Amino acid sequence: EVQLVESGGGLVQPGGSLRLSCAASGFIFSSFEMNWVRQAPGKGLEWVSYISSSGSTIYYADSVKGRFTISRDNAKNSLYLQMNSLRAEDTAIYYCARVPRGYYDRSGYYHDEWYFDLWGRGTLVTVSS
Amino acid sequence: EIVLTQSPGTLSLSPGERATLSCRASQSVSSSYLAWYQQKPGQAPRLLISGAASRATGIPDRFSGSGSGTDFTLTISRLEPEDFAVYYCQQYGRSPITFGQGTRLEIK
Numbered sequence: 001e002v003q004l005v006e007s008g009g010g011l012v013q014p015g016g017s018l019r020l021s022c023a024a025s026g027f028i029f030s031s032f033e034m035n036w037v038r039q040a041p042g043k044g045l046e047w048v049s050y051i052s053s054s055g056s057t058i059y060y061a062d063s064v065k066g067r068f069t070i071s072r073d074n075a076k077n078s079l080y081l082q083m084n085s086l087r088a089e090d091t092a093i094y095y096c097a098r099v100p101r102g103y104y105d106r107s108g109y110y111h112d113e114w115y116f117d118l119w120g121r122g123t124l125v126t127v128s129s
Numbered sequence: 130e131i132v133l134t135q136s137p138g139t140l141s142l143s144p145g146e147r148a149t150l151s152c153r154a155s156q157s158v159s160s161s162y163l164a165w166y167q168q169k170p171g172q173a174p175r176l177l178i179s180g181a182a183s184r185a186t187g188i189p190d191r192f193s194g195s196g197s198g199t200d201f202t203l204t205i206s207r208l209e210p211e212d213f214a215v216y217y218c219q220q221y222g223r224s225p226i227t228f229g230q231g232t233r234l235e236i237k
Contacts, residue, residue, distance in 0.1 A: 095174075114221040
């Protein structure tokens with residue numbers, strides 16, 4: 001079965017750290033770009049971070065830049081998010097999400113479209129004293 | 130960044146009716162790189178539409194997307210009971226990726 005399963009969430013104090021994991025199965029993980037997306041309780045979706053299939057290219061939202069680190073281990077089919085200096089506003093469900101593989105059109109133009117075709121069920125991070 | 134504004138905030142309709150959801154962007158979305166997702170309580174979002182109009186695998190044909198530039202629409206032609214949920218649009222034409230605030234589709 002094609003799936004993503006997040007883990008590692010929990011309750012942490014402001015200023016603390018947490019490491020989230022996302023285990024992929026049912027597809028060739030090393031061929032896909034991955035992201036973390038979060039959702040605060042009762043709120044909308046917010047993109048957090050992106051990592052290329054090889055791990056060589058990484059991007060972050062301004063709200064987490066300098067505090068969060070995304071990484072992956074293709075041998076273990078796993079994606080990670082190291083979260084440091086956590087704040088109350090980081091409280092959210094964190095989803096890992098897959099970007100579909102890019103493709104060449106008839107003109108030879110390469111399309112790398114960053115929408116999310118597969119999501120995990122999420123893991124809840126609560127930052128509170 | 131591109132701000133996406135969805136309207137209405139809440140849409141109250143009955144099964145069998147037609148639903149029209151709007152997503153307006155603060156700047157033109159290049160290449161119609163606009164996606165729609167459905168989210169039910171306690172579940173992860175599910176991809177419905179990419180490229181403004183392409184249905185994802187397994188999505189019923191009662192769901193359709195249209196639009197370009199700054200104005201996009203998700204239409205559900207005939208509502209089924211399982212369609213009542215929150216819907217989000219997302220643009221991926223320009224970094225950073227951004228989402229709309231969502232439209233809640235509720236049973237009237």
